[in-house]
Amino acid sequence: MIQIRDIRKSFGNQEVLRGISAEFESGKTSLIMGASGSGKTVLIKCMVGLLQPNSGQVLYDNRDFFSLNRSERKAVRTEIGFLFQGAALFNSMTVEQNVLLPLDMFTSWTKAEKSKRVAEVLERVGLENANVKFPSEISGGMAKRVGIARAIVQHPRYLFCDEPNSGLDPGTAGRIDELILELTREYNITTVINTHDMNSVMQIGESVLFLLKGEKRWEGNKDEIMGSQDEALDKFIFASEFLQDAKKAMIRQGGRGSG
Amino acid sequence: MKFFEHFGQYLLMLRALFVRPEQFRMYWRETLRQMDDIGVGSFLIIAVVSLFIGAVTAVQTAYQIFGNSLVPGYYLGWIVRDTTILELAPTFSCLILAGKAGSNMSSELGNMRISEQIDALEIMGISTEAYLVGPRILASVIVIPMLVAMAGFLSIVGGYAATIASGYVTSGEFIQGLLTSFRGFNVQLMLIKAVVFAFLIASVSSYQGFYVKGGSIELGQASTRAVVYSCILILFSDYIIAVIALS
Numbered sequence: 001m002i003q004i005r006d007i008r009k010s011f012g013n014q015e016v017l018r019g020i021s022a023e024f025e026s027g028k029t030s031l032i033m034g035a036s037g038s039g040k041t042v043l044i045k046c047m048v049g050l051l052q053p054n055s056g057q058v059l060y061d062n063r064d065f066f067s068l069n070r071s072e073r074k075a076v077r078t079e080i081g082f083l084f085q086g087a088a089l090f091n092s093m094t095v096e097q098n099v100l101l102p103l104d105m106f107t108s109w110t111k112a113e114k115s116k117r118v119a120e121v122l123e124r125v126g127l128e129n130a131n132v133k134f135p136s137e138i139s140g141g142m143a144k145r146v147g148i149a150r151a152i153v154q155h156p157r158y159l160f161c162d163e164p165n166s167g168l169d170p171g172t173a174g175r176i177d178e179l180i181l182e183l184t185r186e187y188n189i190t191t192v193i194n195t196h197d198m199n200s201v202m203q204i205g206e207s208v209l210f211l212l213k214g215e216k217r218w219e220g221n222k223d224e225i226m227g228s229q230d231e232a233l234d235k236f237i238f239a240s241e242f243l244q245d246a247k248k249a250m251i252r253q254g255g256r257g258s259g
Numbered sequence: 260m261k262f263f264e265h266f267g268q269y270l271l272m273l274r275a276l277f278v279r280p281e282q283f284r285m286y287w288r289e290t291l292r293q294m295d296d297i298g299v300g301s302f303l304i305i306a307v308v309s310l311f312i313g314a315v316t317a318v319q320t321a322y323q324i325f326g327n328s329l330v331p332g333y334y335l336g337w338i339v340r341d342t343t344i345l346e347l348a349p350t351f352s353c354l355i356l357a358g359k360a361g362s363n364m365s366s367e368l369g370n371m372r373i374s375e376q377i378d379a380l381e382i383m384g385i386s387t388e389a390y391l392v393g394p395r396i397l398a399s400v401i402v403i404p405m406l407v408a409m410a411g412f413l414s415i416v417g418g419y420a421a422t423i424a425s426g427y428v429t430s431g432e433f434i435q436g437l438l439t440s441f442r443g444f445n446v447q448l449m450l451i452k453a454v455v456f457a458f459l460i461a462s463v464s465s466y467q468g469f470y471v472k473g474g475s476i477e478l479g480q481a482s483t484r485a486v487v488y489s490c491i492l493i494l495f496s497d498y499i500i501a502v503i504a505l506s
Contacts, residue, residue, distance in 0.1 A: 048382050050378050074384045080382055084375045084379060086374060088378065091374075105282050105285055105385055
C-alpha cells in the first residue's frame with residue numbers, strides 16, 4: 001500500500017500541489033485523473049522521488065520515503081516499476097537489452113536465468129518476437145509494452161504509469177489498460193496510473209482520484225463516478241458537446257424508463 | 260549569482276560520482292563503450308588535423324628562419340618537435356575534441372534527460388551521475404592522452420614530410436633537430452595537459468547535457484555551451500599549467 005499525506009509542491013510562486021492526501025491499495029489499479037496542468041504528473045513524480053515535495057509524506061508500506069537515507073531509498077526504488085508517458089526506452093539498446101538492464105544492474109543471476117526472465121516478461125506483454133529490434137523500429141503501442149516489461153521484470157511491488165495510453169489508438173489503449181489490470185492482480189502490485197482518458201477510468205478505475213488545479217476534488221471508483229454530483233468532475237467527464245448530448249439523452253432515457 | 264549556482268551544482272555532480280557502483284561490470288562496459296566512441300570515433304579527424312598542422316608549422320617556421328643564413332638547418336626539426344609536443348598536440352587536439360566528443364556527450368545526455376531516460380534509470384535505483392557521467396570522464400582521461408600522443412607523433416611526421424617535400428632541409432638535418440636537446444619532461448607535460456583537458460571536456464560537457472531543461476532548442480544551446488566553455492577552460496588551464504610547470 002502507498003499512502004500520501006498532505007503533499008505540497010511549488011515551482012517558484014506557483015503552487016502546483018496543494019495538500020493532497022490519499023491511499024493506494026495493493027492489488028488494485030488506482031487512477032489519478034484530471035485535466036492537463038492539474039498536477040497529476042508532478043504528484044506521481046513526487047511519489048517516486050523524482051521531485052522533492054515542499055512538505056508532506058509518501059509512505060511505501062509504512063516506510064516514509066523522504067525520511068530514508070540514500071541506500072534505503074535505493075532499496076525502495078528497486079521495488080518500483082515506472083512506465084513513462086513516452087516509454088523512455090534507451091535508444092542505443094535493443095528491446096531485449098532494455099528489459100535486461102535492471103537485471104544486469106541489480107541481480108547476480110546467470111546469463112541463462114536473466115534471458116529466461118526477459119523472455120517470460122516479453123511473452124507476457126505479447127512481444128516475444130521483438131527482442132532484437134531497436135526502439136526506433138517499433139510502434140508506440142509496442143514501446144509501451146516494452147516499457148511495461150521493463151517495469152515488471154524485477155517483480156515490483158509498486159507500479160506507476162504516467163498516461164500509459166496517450167498517443168495510442170483506442171483499441172491498443174484498451175489492450176494496454178487490460179494488461180496493466182491483469183498484471184496488477186496477477187502479482188498483487190500497488191498500481192498508480194495517471195490519466196485523462198475516461199475510457200481507462202471506466203475500464204480499470206478500481207479507485208479514482210480526481211485532481212483539479214492541484215487539489216483533490218473527488219475520490220471514488222468507476223461505478224460511482226457517473227453518479228457523482230460534483231460539478232467540476234461532471235464538467236471534466238462531459239467536456240465535449242457530443243458527450244453532453246449523450247448525457248442528456250441518457251438522462252431522458254433513464255427518465256422514460258423510470259416513468 | 261547564477262555562476263555560483265552552476266558551479267555548486269557542478270561540484271555536487273562530481274561528488275555524486277564517488278558512490279559504490281551497483282554492478283561494477285556494467286560501469287566498466289559503459290566505460291569501454293565511451294572509450295570506443297571517443298577514441299575510435301575521433302581517431303581520423305585528429306590524425307588528419309595533426310598531419311596538416313605539423314606540415315604547416317614546419318613550412319611556416321622554415322619560411323621565417325631560413326631568411327637568416329646563420330640559423331642551422333636542424334633547428335627546424337627541433338622547433339617543430341617542441342612546438343608540437345608542448346602546445347599544438349595537446350591544445351589543438353583537445354580543442355577539436357571539445358567540439359566533437361564534448362558536443363556529442365552533451366547532446367547524448369541532454370537527449371536522455373529530455374526523453375526521461377535519465378529519470379527511468381533513477382527510478383530503477385541507479386546512481387545516474389555515477390553511471391552516465393563517471394564512465395565518460397574515465398574514458399576521456401584514458402583515451403584522450405593516447406590521442407594526444409598520437410597527434411604529437413603524426414604532427415612531427417607531417418612536419419618531416421612537408422619539410423623534405425619542399426626541400427628546406429635534408430632528412431638528416433630534420434632528424435638531427437628532433438634528437439637535439441630532447442627533454443622527457445616536455446612529453447610528461449603534454450600528457451599532464453591532455454589529462455587535465457580531457458577531464459574538463461568530459462565533465463563540463465556532461466554537466467551541460469545532464470542538467471538540461473526544456474526541449475530541442477535548449478538541447479542545442481547546451482551543446483553549444485559545452486563546446487564554448489570547454490574551449491575557454493582548456494585555454495585558461497593551458498596558460499595556468501604553462502606558468503606552473505615552466506616558470
